[in-house]
Amino acid sequence: MHDIKFIRENPEAFDAGLKRRGLEVRSAELLAIDAERRRLMSEAQEIQARRNKAAKEIGAIKSKGGDASAIMAQVAADKEEEELKDAAAKILNLDLENALLEIPNLPASDVPDGKDETKNKLLRTSGEPPSFDFKPKAHDELGVGLGLMDFDAAAKLSGARFVVLKGALARLERALGAFMLNLHTGTNGYLEVNPPVLVKDTALYGTGQLPKFGDDLFRTEQGHWMIPTAEVPLTNLVSGEILDDAKLPIRMTALTNCFRSEAGAAGKDTRGMIRQHQFQKVELVSITTPEQSEEEHNRMLNCAEEVLKRLGLAYRVITLCTGDMGFSARKTYDIEVWLPAQNAYREISSCSNCGEFQALRMKARCRKAGEKTTRPVHTLNGSGLAVGRTLVAVLENYQQADGSIVVPEALKHYMGGLEVIKP
RNA sequence: GGAGAGAUGGCCGAGCGGCUGAAGGCGACGGUUUGCUAAACCGUUGUACGGGGUAAACCCGUACCGAGGGUUCGAAUCCCUCUCUCUCCGCCA
Known part of the structure; x- marks a missing residue:
């Protein structure tokens, strides 16, 4: 399988390798999925960080017998949003992985070019x-x-x-x-x-x-x-x-x-x-x-x-x-x-x-x-x-x-x- | 095939729903001590992903306690499904 990081950093080399194998170029399509998935992931992670913090506060408030309902409402809203982003990211992760799994290895530079x-x-x-x-x-x-x-x-x-x-x-x-x-x-x-x-x-x-x-x-x-x-x-x-x-x-x-x-x-x-x-x-x-x-x-x-x-x-x-x-x-x-x-x-x-x-x-x-x-x-x-x-x-x-x-x-x-x- | 038990870090092993990425021990690594070895003492010791950093170092965040779902503001800890391992019985190369 190909390392998406490698493709990110060397899209032209990646495409050139596929061409040598007689295949269509793929980097643009893969990198589009990758960019979108990373965006969703970091957004979901930010919300998760916020929720983790809030959950701790709730624990602290409750242990003192206080009322945490305001924070809890905010957390509930956050959770919903996070779940949406998470689910979308998951799908893209799978899409990307499935695509990568079907792409053959790139030929070494000293391999002769040829169709058959x-x-x-x-x-x-x-x-x-x-x-x-x-x-x-x-x-x-x-x-x-x-x-x-x-x-x-x-x-x-x-x-x-x-x-x-x-x-x-x-x-x-x-x-x-x-x-x-x-x-x-x-x-x-x-x-x-x-x-x-x-x-x-x-x-x-x-x-x-x-x-x-x-x-x-x-x-x-x-x-x-x-x-x-x-x-x-x-x-x-x-x-x-x-x-x-x-x-x-x-x-x-x-x-x-x-x-x-x-x-x-x-x-x-x-x-x-x-x-x-x-x-x-x-x-x-x-x-x-x-x-x-x-x-x-x-x-x-x-x-x-x-x-x-x-x-x-x-x-x-x-x-x-x-x-x-x-x-x-x-x-x-x-x-x-x-x-x-x-x-x-x-x-x-x-x-x-x-x-x-x-x-x-x-x-x-x-x-x-x-x-x-x-x-x-x-x-x-x-x-x-x-x-x-x-x-x-x-x-x-x-x-x-x-x-x-x-x-x-x-x-x-x-x-x-x-x-x-x-x- | 029948019955039961279990799965936690390199290994062993603890773990009340929040203060546990995870006690304690062993091992490994670094250091101090030492004529050498041994011993003792101090410290360090997971992986992946995302972000920052020219990069290495490093910093921030997230996830992971067999796997996948669920409950919950919050799960190693509760519930469900699956996988694997072990013990006993049966069968068998």
Whole structure:
């Protein structure tokens, strides 16, 4: 959420940021509401101060057995007026908040401008796509061929966009999750967290999925929402807190299932495991001071890249342009892994710096020891990595002509020493 | 699911409808004392919003004692609703 004070002091910068996102300018409209609401608030407060004083006088007079009816009449009139102003101010406060909640974060100055993904900027590539002396198969063909990946069974149980993994592939997914978690909790220094995957509205408002994107989520009959990413519970862990600057950055990681309705993706990636309603993901979340967040963003990106390097997978990193960034982000790097069967790089991680945007929504602040003023923290999140898509990448990149899969060196230990997955 | 108890500041804990932003204790911070440590003593110690101040410091006002309503000239204190926590019973991975 945006700080109305910032908009008050920097209306042109605010509008310029919205324009870069391809949106209409809003500062004039917001500031008009703001001015009116502040006027009403201070008027109501003045009356309240008067009433508080009068109430004390009444108490004093009555305790001496005197007659306070004159003051009481005045107070009654004041009260009526105050209630009117209060009610009006309350409505405007809500109007303002609702408007602010629906406005996305402003892009950082170094984010490339552009309407859509065609304007994203390549940052670097790493590794060589493998060459095959046969036509590489798609991961779903490989998995089904091995008899260890079953979309029909999943459809029977749950419908489209689900999968059943068995045997060595089920284990491979577990191995990938464990491998990533070990890397991040070990050398990368993240704290492992096992959070709920069902959360309340407030958590989703905090990270920005609500109020605008409820359609992308699953909701239980009891009113819980299923998390679309562990970013939601992990980041909201600091909601409402005032953290000591010295304790930052806080780095957390979690392996969870993620649930997405894929409402807007009808017909997209219908084959295979690329786009599922339920998938596993290892998430990285950092909570930092405002000064630290940019450096932390790069660090996080490196942590995610390290997973692919150790798995020996080719990838590239791109900086998303203003038009392709998510709602809460001020800057985002995507990592795309090479998929031989698609002959293309496909997204496997997204690392975003949200600046103070989420912190303002969830009232997460920090403070230097000994200082009075609090500041909103900065929040960052990134996939490290999407486990399901990593499994897809391993299958396609490590496939052999006979349809068997070589287990990457880094995973052998997790696979109980298994070298090759074959039927 | 049934029955009961509770929710107060960083923590513990008191609180008659007005003198309570909130006693007391602990912790933390600053200081005095001290060869060092310990101890003792003194002081400070919430957040947000609005206004003032170029800004930091600071000053004024308002709100907040789980949340939201209500009663009252006046509510942490009375009433209603909700949420959460705890205990016991049942069920259960």
